[in-house]
Amino acid sequence: MRSLSIFGATGSVGEQTVDLVLRAGGAAAYRTVAVTGGQNVVRLAQIARDLRAEVAVTADPARLDELRALLAGSGTEAAAGAEAITEAADRPADWVMSAIVGAAGLAPGLAALRHGGTLALANKESLVTAGRLLLATAAAHGARILPVDSEHSAIFQALGPDPIAAVDRMILTASGGALRDWPLERLAEATVADACRHPNWAMGQRITVDSASMFNKAMEVIETREFFGISPEKIEVVIHRESIVHSMVAFCDGAVMAHMGSPDMRHAIGYALNWPDRQRLPVAPLDLVALGQLTFQAPDLMRYPALRLAQATMRAGGKVGAVFNAAKEVALDHFLDRRIGFTDMAAVVDRTLDRLLAEPGLQNDATSLDEVLATDHLARIRADEAAKTLGRKRAG
Ligand code: NDP
Ligand code: MG
Numbered sequence: 001m002r003s004l005s006i007f008g009a010t011g012s013v014g015e016q017t018v019d020l021v022l023r024a025g026g027a028a029a030y031r032t033v034a035v036t037g038g039q040n041v042v043r044l045a046q047i048a049r050d051l052r053a054e055v056a057v058t059a060d061p062a063r064l065d066e067l068r069a070l071l072a073g074s075g076t077e078a079a080a081g082a083e084a085i086t087e088a089a090d091r092p093a094d095w096v097m098s099a100i101v102g103a104a105g106l107a108p109g110l111a112a113l114r115h116g117g118t119l120a121l122a123n124k125e126s127l128v129t130a131g132r133l134l135l136a137t138a139a140a141h142g143a144r145i146l147p148v149d150s151e152h153s154a155i156f157q158a159l160g161p162d163p164i165a166a167v168d169r170m171i172l173t174a175s176g177g178a179l180r181d182w183p184l185e186r187l188a189e190a191t192v193a194d195a196c197r198h199p200n201w202a203m204g205q206r207i208t209v210d211s212a213s214m215f216n217k218a219m220e221v222i223e224t225r226e227f228f229g230i231s232p233e234k235i236e237v238v239i240h241r242e243s244i245v246h247s248m249v250a251f252c253d254g255a256v257m258a259h260m261g262s263p264d265m266r267h268a269i270g271y272a273l274n275w276p277d278r279q280r281l282p283v284a285p286l287d288l289v290a291l292g293q294l295t296f297q298a299p300d301l302m303r304y305p306a307l308r309l310a311q312a313t314m315r316a317g318g319k320v321g322a323v324f325n326a327a328k329e330v331a332l333d334h335f336l337d338r339r340i341g342f343t344d345m346a347a348v349v350d351r352t353l354d355r356l357l358a359e360p361g362l363q364n365d366a367t368s369l370d371e372v373l374a375t376d377h378l379a380r381i382r383a384d385e386a387a388k389t390l391g392r393k394r395a396g
Pocket of ligand 1: 007008009010011012013014036037038039040041059085098099100101102104122123124125148149150201202203204205206207265
């Protein structure tokens with residue numbers, strides 16, 4: 001029987017993974033090794049019971065007693081804390097879903113890769129902060145990484161067996177996010193609620209706000225560079241309001257392969273779960289005639305400065321991706337806590353990059369998790385300073 005683990009099981013991607021595993025037969029079809037979550041221990045315990053998991057881990061040590069009580073009599077072990085999550089990734093499984101949000105997903109992902117098997121990677125932060133390290137770890141242990149981010153799953157499928165050398169461009173589609181039709185001069189006033197109204201996709205709160213600012217697409221551009229090893233000038237972003245084309249690959253002979261489907265993450269999650277086979281998935285069939293038209297337009301860099309910052313990050317190389325991600329996470333925290341405005345998020349990342357780019361050694365690739373974490377830590381301090389300065393200006 002195939003074994004699996006789900007990291008971030010209580011989140012948006014995690015729940016959809018659980019849904020697909022249950023539909024495929026649940027405990028009768030898969031042996032579940034570990035499931036992990038954060039604050040939502042009630043849901044975590046239910047998932048652990050449904051899948052008959054060997055261990056359930058919450059990121060929050062203060063919730064261990066509650067989780068243990070919820071699991072009483074189930075046969076599932078309870079554990080808590082960041083280290084326990086990484087230890088759970090040390091329990092070998094054939095297929096591991098990495099769907100924790102943020103840089104916290106990196107250490108468990110690396111631990112899972114050391115056991116070979118397949119890492120289904122939704123946690124884009126791991127690729128942005130430590131792409132080379134992740135790929136090198138997979139190669140050293142004969143593990144496979146399958147992309148779960150819908151754009152990268154689309155590109156992976158559109159590529160097929162063709163070599164990267166035959167690719168002219170990888171074209172990432174973007175919906176434009178919740179504020180795409182707002183007048184530019186009003187963007188600074190956008191609230192968290194405004195930024196959370198995604199036109200097409202139902203996702204976690206952080207990624208939904210990142211879609212409005214296009215920091216999500218900026219992360220995905222870097223993710224594309226890291227995962228497929230393609231040069232930055234061959235990566236293009238187009239606004240595609242309908243979110244039907246999930247991304248495209250343009251080949252040297254002029255052919256463009258597009259992956260299309262309804263905007264449902266279970267396409268990409270299910271593809272990674274069933275790869276190299278395809279199975280029927282519970283996604284709505286695509287009705288192009290009912291849709292009538294698909295539209296494409298160039299993104300405005302004044303509206304989406306995050307795309308420009310991603311280019312600067314890729315040009316700098318080395319550990320600068322870790323700075324970009326950490327600064328973005330801190331900026332997002334400050335915005336979600338209403339301490340800075342929507343447009344201040346890009347300013348925080350810009351200032352943090354500016355301050356750290358001259359730092360010695362930053363241009364060299366990270367060779368260990370500790371090096372990545374040290375860069376992440378330093379970037380968070382600088383980003384926090386930048387955000388506080390901007391927050392004071394806003395309040396004053
Ligand atoms: P959610 O916020 O919905 O879920 C995040 C999961 O991680 C939850 O299980 C949460 O637990 C857990 N978690 C939160 N903080 C920590 C922590 N510090 N340590 C360990 N676990 C933690 O996120 P999404 O599902 O939206 O996104 C997950 C990842 O997938 C992200 O990297 C995102 O960018 C990526 N992704 C998401 C897509 C989507 O459609 N949602 C699409 C493509 C990529 P709890 O909720 O119990 O607190
Ligand atoms: Mg995506």
